Amino acid sequence: MQTGGWRRRALLWAALLAVVGCVVAWVMLFAERGQSFSAMPECPGGHPVVIDPGHGGIDGGTNVPGMLEKDVVLDVALRTKQYLDKYQVPVLLTRSDDVQLGGALDRGRLRRDLNFRIAAANHCQASLMLSLHVNSTRNTAERGVMVFYQPSRSSRDAAYLFEDMLRRWPVHERRERPIPRTNLAVLKTKAPALLIELGFITNSADRQLLGDPAYREKLAQALSSSTAAIYHKWLKQGSQ
Numbered sequence: 001m002q003t004g005g006w007r008r009r010a011l012l013w014a015a016l017l018a019v020v021g022c023v024v025a026w027v028m029l030f031a032e033r034g035q036s037f038s039a040m041p042e043c044p045g046g047h048p049v050v051i052d053p054g055h056g057g058i059d060g061g062t063n064v065p066g067m068l069e070k071d072v073v074l075d076v077a078l079r080t081k082q083y084l085d086k087y088q089v090p091v092l093l094t095r096s097d098d099v100q101l102g103g104a105l106d107r108g109r110l111r112r113d114l115n116f117r118i119a120a121a122n123h124c125q126a127s128l129m130l131s132l133h134v135n136s137t138r139n140t141a142e143r144g145v146m147v148f149y150q151p152s153r154s155s156r157d158a159a160y161l162f163e164d165m166l167r168r169w170p171v172h173e174r175r176e177r178p179i180p181r182t183n184l185a186v187l188k189t190k191a192p193a194l195l196i197e198l199g200f201i202t203n204s205a206d207r208q209l210l211g212d213p214a215y216r217e218k219l220a221q222a223l224s225s226s227t228a229a230i231y232h233k234w235l236k237q238g239s240q
């Protein structure tokens with residue numbers, strides 16, 4: 001009896017451990033895949049351009065007292081969308097409010113936030129993904145807009161068109177050409193993708209510009225002109 005009871009308890013413990021092990025493995029796998037808990041958005045018709053203001057909610061992005069990246073990029077994204085509506089370009093905003101997109105506030109949140117943005121673009125069969133951010137660096141002299149692109153031919157074409165348009169408005173005079181990047185998660189959409197750093201929060205002149213509504217409007221005009229140009233060009237090529 002004694003031995004049988006011990007065996008039963010041992011078996012129960014083993015079963016319990018196996019169950020706990022499975023749950024832990026499942027949670028780790030889930031975190032690893034960075035699955036998003038947010039629901040997919042409703043897609044606008046056609047192949048929309050995804051305007052993706054980075055960060056949001058608990059994630060302010062880069063910041064200095066009085067300025068948060070998440071606020072600057074959201075404002076520019078909303079202004080850009082207004083112009084694109086006029087240009088009749090269907091737009092999907094990954095967020096139109098101050099919210100984070102990673103679901104539960106745990107360790108996997110940031111990965112899920114990025115995955116959600118990519119999944120939303122793929123889900124809506126986007127024609128272009130445009131992710132907006134604000135830069136920061138220790139070198140306070142560094143300034144200007146930077147354009148990063150997914151290493152694909154169409155992303156490169158879009159990147160150079162954006163760069164050209166941003167110079168012509170003129171929004172900046174930075175000499176650096178668009179930069180291909182393979183290690184930026186948000187550039188891993190099926191659609192051609194660009195990440196645009198709108199300026200350096202760590203540079204006082206850029207910071208002043210980024211805080212100025214008139215400058216944000218100019219940025220939105222440059223971004224929407226570029227987006228509309230590339231969208232209609234691709235649409236035309238697609239229909240030929």
Ligand SMILES: [Zn+2]
Pocket residue numbers: 054055061062069132133134
């Ligand atoms: Zn950012």
